[in-house]
Amino acid sequence: MDNQYAPEGRPTKFCSTCGAKIDKEAEICPKCGVRQFSSPSFRSGYGQTVTPPPTDVDLTALKSLKNGSIIGIIGVALSLFSVSLLYSFLFAFTSLSTTASLSGIIGYLVVLMVGVILGIVSLVLYRHSFKDLMTVDHNSFKTPASFVRLFYIGLIIFIVALVVLVIGAAIAIGSLQVGFFLIMGIIAGILSFVAVVLLILGIIGVILGLWRAGTRYDNTLIKIGGILYIIPYASIIAPILVFIGANSVEKQMQSGGFQASPQQGSLSSGASTPPKQLPPKEDVAQKLNTLKTLHESGQISSEEYAQKRKELLDSL
Secondary structure (H helix, E strand, C coil), X not given: CHHHHCCCCCCEEECCCCCXXXXXXXXXXXXXXXXXXXXXXEECCCCCEECCCCXXXXXXXXHHHHHHHXXXXXXXXXXXXXXXXXXXXXXXXXXXXXXXXXXXXXXXXXHHHHHHHHHHHHHHHHHHHHHHHHCCCHHHHHHHHHHHHHHHHHHXXXXXXXXXXXXXXXHHHHHCCHHHHHHHHHHHHHHHHHHHHHHHHHHXXXXXXXXXXXXXXXXXXXXXXXXXXXXXXXXXXXXXXXXXXXXXXXXXXXXXXXXXXXXXXXXXXXXXXXXXXXXXXXXXXXXXXXXXXXXXXXXXCHHHHHHHHHHHHXXX
């Protein structure tokens, strides 16, 4: 278990590479041996707040995003294909035989169901990506991962509501108990309402997770793809944009084209403003000696000495 690397009773953090729970002050992970940053972001010598370079966790998360978006594209294509054909088929329904009509409707509904199932699998992979990113940025991706899980619960409740409604209708038709059917219908309606709320929260989790992933990798396409999931019809191109964005980021990481961004919480590619040159260590040592002399001679106070000394040491 990963807990064996975290001393009992002390603050902990997650390893930026393997995700093991380790001592918060540990500089090197005792499990994988990779040097750690003191927090999800750190201050560089020239005073900018940056994030650690991409890790293997990032590559795994991007792979899940890509796979989820590919399956989502297939699911959307099948769903649109079946709906459009079913719509056309219904117009020609009267000119077809009963057997052919039922066979065609069932076939299109099966294709539609396959598309819906693939859409659900896509969300499962998105959640895997968010869970992976929790190991390097727990606060940003915990909420999206939790919300997407609510989608699964809502889906189960919706299926239960349909089963309740079908059972109620079957019993009412067999025994002509209209009152019983109304009661079952009310129960199914309440369950459906709860399910819809949970499903909406799940979609919000997907949008939030993709937005934060796009922010982390400084990729606009992933962000836009996340937003489009909540817009009817426009959600058709959402997985396409997510795939293009995730694939672009993955290639840049593998080629070493990514570097820490000056913006906290994100990783960016391409050229950036070069940092200011740091003062040579010899100059800092000389300034420390001069500062010490001024303090000992009483020309500066202890508070001023401590402050200036800290500034010089931070510049190293």
